Amino acid sequence: MIRKITEADREKYLEFSKIFYDSSAVDAPIPESHRIAAFEEMVASQERLVGVFLECDGKPVGYGLASKMYSQEAGGIQLWLEELFVLPEYRSRGLGREFIAYMESLPNVARIRLEYEKSNTRAAALYRKLGYADMPYEQLVKNIKK
Numbered sequence: 001m002i003r004k005i006t007e008a009d010r011e012k013y014l015e016f017s018k019i020f021y022d023s024s025a026v027d028a029p030i031p032e033s034h035r036i037a038a039f040e041e042m043v044a045s046q047e048r049l050v051g052v053f054l055e056c057d058g059k060p061v062g063y064g065l066a067s068k069m070y071s072q073e074a075g076g077i078q079l080w081l082e083e084l085f086v087l088p089e090y091r092s093r094g095l096g097r098e099f100i101a102y103m104e105s106l107p108n109v110a111r112i113r114l115e116y117e118k119s120n121t122r123a124a125a126l127y128r129k130l131g132y133a134d135m136p137y138e139q140l141v142k143n144i145k146k
Contacts, residue, residue: 001055003052010039012053013053017039024119025116025123026117049066051064052064052099061086062090062099065081071111077106078110078112079103079109081100081112096123114127
């Protein structure tokens with residue numbers, strides 16, 4: 001089951017996001033203040049940042065985040081799948097597929113983009129199996145806010 005993250009989920013979200021950012025699924029950890037700010041953004045409206053919990057047996061076992069933006073190139077709303085985390089003991093149960101299907105079903109979504117660490121071959125295999133393809137160009141980034 002997938003459900004939107006609410007204010008009551010603060011501690012569990014912060015716990016899961018810390019585990020995620022301390023894992024090999026990401027390039028480097030981020031400050032706790034960034035994770036708190038993301039939580040506050042998603043519970044305020046979910047207009048820019050959609051946050052969901054993935055549940056099994058009535059309890060949260062993972063989470064996913066997606067940022068929304070309008071893309072002229074895509075001709076509508078583009079979701080950027082920011083994060084997908086599932087506790088190790090609940091992996092390979094279809095939760096990643098369920099998360100992606102949920103995001104693909106949101107209203108007015110024209111395109112979904114995502115990224116993954118090259119070493120995360122399981123994630124790459126899942127995304128390709130679901131029809132995601134490599135982009136034909138490189139991306140650049142510049143962090144402004146410290």
